[in-house]
Amino acid sequence: MPHWAPVNLPAAFLLHSITPGVSNMIAKLAKTCTxxxxxxxxxxxxxxKVANGGVSMWCELEQENFFSEFQMxxxxxxxxxxxxxxxxxxxxxxxxxxQNARALKIKLTNKHFPCLTVSIELLSVSNxxxxxxxxxxxxxxxxxxxxxLQEPTVPDADVSIYLPVLKTMKSIVEKMKNISNHLIxxxxxxxxxxxxxxxxxxxxxxxxxxxxxxxxxxxxxxQARNPEQMAEVRIDIRRLLQFLAGQQVNPTKAVxxxxxxxxxxxxxxxxxxxLQYFIPAFS
Amino acid sequence: xxxxxxxxxxxxxxxxxxxxxxxxxELYLEPLEDGLSLRTVNSSRSAYACxxxxxxxxxxxxxxxxxxxxxxxxxxxxxxxxxFRSLAMVEKTVERxxxxxxxxxxxxVVQLHCRYGVRKTHNLSFQECESLQAVFDPALCSHVxxxxxxxLGEAVQPFPPTLAEVTLGIGSGRRVILRSYQEExxxxxxKAMVTEMSIGEEDFQQLQAQEGVAITFCLKEFRGLLTFAxxxxxxxxxxxxxxxxxxxxxxxxxxxxxxFVLATMSESDLRSPELHRLAPPLQAHSTxxxxxxxxxxxxxxxxAMETTADIEGSRAVPSVSFSPGHQPPASPGPYSEDxxxxxxxxxxxxxxxxxxxLFFGSILAPAHSPPGPSPVLAEDSEGEG
Numbered sequence: 001m002p003h004w005a006p007v008n009l010p011a012a013f014l015l016h017s018i019t020p021g022v023s024n025m026i027a028k029l030a031k032t033c034t035x036x037x038x039x040x041x042x043x044x045x046x047x048x049k050v051a052n053g054g055v056s057m058w059c060e061l062e063q064e065n066f067f068s069e070f071q072m073x074x075x076x077x078x079x080x081x082x083x084x085x086x087x088x089x090x091x092x093x094x095x096x097x098x099q100n101a102r103a104l105k106i107k108l109t110n111k112h113f114p115c116l117t118v119s120i121e122l123l124s125v126s127n128x129x130x131x132x133x134x135x136x137x138x139x140x141x142x143x144x145x146x147x148x149l150q151e152p153t154v155p156d157a158d159v160s161i162y163l164p165v166l167k168t169m170k171s172i173v174e175k176m177k178n179i180s181n182h183l184i185x186x187x188x189x190x191x192x193x194x195x196x197x198x199x200x201x202x203x204x205x206x207x208x209x210x211x212x213x214x215x216x217x218x219x220x221x222x223q224a225r226n227p228e229q230m231a232e233v234r235i236d237i238r239r240l241l242q243f244l245a246g247q248q249v250n251p252t253k254a255v256x257x258x259x260x261x262x263x264x265x266x267x268x269x270x271x272x273x274x275l276q277y278f279i280p281a282f283s
Numbered sequence: 284x285x286x287x288x289x290x291x292x293x294x295x296x297x298x299x300x301x302x303x304x305x306x307x308x309e310l311y312l313e314p315l316e317d318g319l320s321l322r323t324v325n326s327s328r329s330a331y332a333c334x335x336x337x338x339x340x341x342x343x344x345x346x347x348x349x350x351x352x353x354x355x356x357x358x359x360x361x362x363x364x365x366x367f368r369s370l371a372m373v374e375k376t377v378e379r380x381x382x383x384x385x386x387x388x389x390x391x392v393v394q395l396h397c398r399y400g401v402r403k404t405h406n407l408s409f410q411e412c413e414s415l416q417a418v419f420d421p422a423l424c425s426h427v428x429x430x431x432x433x434x435l436g437e438a439v440q441p442f443p444p445t446l447a448e449v450t451l452g453i454g455s456g457r458r459v460i461l462r463s464y465q466e467e468x469x470x471x472x473x474k475a476m477v478t479e480m481s482i483g484e485e486d487f488q489q490l491q492a493q494e495g496v497a498i499t500f501c502l503k504e505f506r507g508l509l510t511f512a513x514x515x516x517x518x519x520x521x522x523x524x525x526x527x528x529x530x531x532x533x534x535x536x537x538x539x540x541x542x543f544v545l546a547t548m549s550e551s552d553l554r555s556p557e558l559h560r561l562a563p564p565l566q567a568h569s570t571x572x573x574x575x576x577x578x579x580x581x582x583x584x585x586x587a588m589e590t591t592a593d594i595e596g597s598r599a600v601p602s603v604s605f606s607p608g609h610q611p612p613a614s615p616g617p618y619s620e621d622x623x624x625x626x627x628x629x630x631x632x633x634x635x636x637x638x639x640x641l642f643f644g645s646i647l648a649p650a651h652s653p654p655g656p657s658p659v660l661a662e663d664s665e666g667e668g
Contacts, residue, residue: 090476097441113474131481132441137474 094134157257158231186232297367305507356409424522426492432512452497
């Protein structure tokens with residue numbers, strides 16, 4: 001029995017510029033994702049389900065950076081949020097049409113089925129007006145499931161390091177994928193990061209140097225640690241590649257946090273969009 | 284037959300073949316007085332495509348060796364397509380293309396004269412066959428719209444490449460609407476996204492249709508002609524009538540013309556209530572009898588085909604394919620054939636193999652027309668030489 005909340009939740013916002021890059025990125029990561037709408041933010045959420053291989057993602061946009069008009073009304077005053085589940089590819093396809101938009105409107109509607117209606121008025125050479133409407137079917141997620149969709153807490157990292165150019169990383173990992181299913185990502189506080197694969201026949205390591213480390217949160221932790229010592233995590237190479245494949249443009253900021261043998265956390269900032277991606281250690 | 288294509292026209296010919304390959308697996312080649320005709324039809328007979336290249340398209344054009352009859356043949360589409368597989372390569376390297384029919388050893392010879400003296404000769408085996416003719420006449424369609432192919436190309440851009448069917452109609456304010464058509468399946472857990480594109484009347488060179496009319500046809504097949512028309516920078520006309528009647532997509536310039544005839548879904552096939560959102564549908568000529576339709580198969584619509592045994596046309600052999608179900612409306616307009624006897628359909632038995640003509644009139648030249656009206660109720664005789 002499907003979980004429908006009454007879809008009398010008005011949420012209308014007008015965007016004057018939105019990069020379809022975000023939704024493209026997400027479409028490459030997972031088939032379905034959750035969209036959380038709150039008064040000041042929009043979040044795209046992938047929770048760590050078995051189907052995703054334990055990977056989780058949290059993407060955040062401040063609404064004031066994107067929307068010229070934003071209205072929403074959540075389930076109730078205390079829970080002023082809306083959680084929707086949709087097929088990521090639908091959203092990325094809908095927003096792709098918006099690349100030449102004069103105006104874009106996104107609304108929650110209920111036309112035969114609950115949907116997110118993306119309405120785009122296209123720029124055109126002549127005076128003629130063209131309007132594209134995409135009705136993306138959604139599933140409203142009931143309140144009792146919201147607890148699984150909260151922002152993940154980031155444990156203290158053993159090592160934090162700035163990432164190299166993602167395109168370079170991607171082309172290397174793509175080649176490595178042909179040799180092994182697992183990859184070890186390791187880094188130290190000396191600005192060194194290595195990508196390693198090991199099989200019976202061959203070991204391949206790519207070394208990145210002079211990457212720089214972000215200032216650590218706590219002085220004590222970084223003092224105690226030997227800067228040469230590597231923190232490593234062994235992960236499924238396809239999950240890393242999925243993540244890298246979605247990065248079309250080099251982000252403004254890209255940090256990698258490694259919790260030895262536990263999890264690797266990518267923290268990116270693309271202009272006004274923040275993206276966090278967690279890949280657990282391969283057990 | 285012997286024809287010589289030179290320069291940029293070789294690529295045009297190649298593009299036409301690519302276009303036709305979207306429809307059918309067999310290419311019917313027929314050299315006529317007014318040009319070389321390339322035709323194909325899909326396996327379910329729900330799509331027919333034809334390109335006619337005028338003699339002026341060729342540097343040399345000879346329909347038939349003097350004293351002999353012109354040979355009609357059909358060849359495997361993929362064999363002919365292989366000659367023009369890479370259009371980029373064709374454009375870069377091919378200077379001349381010579382096509383000739385060698386009746387003696389049953390080979391269609393396609394010779395590409397390329398740069399640096401390279402000559403590629405393809406010997407394609409063919410089968411002599413009847414002329415493939417679809418019965419249709421754009422002039423008899425009530426509605427027509429015409430726009431530059433570029434406009435239509437932009438119109439279909441938002442739709443996913445995998446989308447099978449699309450509904451085209453006139454909405455309020457005389458806007459032309461294209462909407463993705465999804466079959467309603469009650470048990471479908473994940474609904475599909477619905478995309479709608481609305482274009483103002485001012486983008487059309489001709490718009491002769493009332494608000495509320497709409498047809499649903501196969502987008503993938505339409506894209507075949509659209510791509511060609513866009514590359515040739517031509518206008519594309521769409522002639523259509525009531526749902527269920529085939530729609531005719533046409534392009535034309537001084538050297539060639541192309542027609543794609545696609546079946547459209549009838550009103551009973553269109554279960555989606557969304558069609559009615561365009562505007563109240565025409566309560567036109569048809570009163571769909573839902574009980575009469577043998578099955579809900581989406582493919583149960585088709586195009587009337589006629590083949591002639593020989594040029595003399597002494598006796599037209601109505602050789603048609605059949606498709607289960609889908610009888611035309613019981614109260615037909617002035618043009619349709621009078622097929623009012625309906626077999627009783629027993630549950631559990633396969634649908635009767637009876638063909639109903641969906642076309643109005645025949646465009647066969649008077650000399651070739653069959654004696655009297657032809658209620659085509661013949662079994663499929665395809666494959667018989």
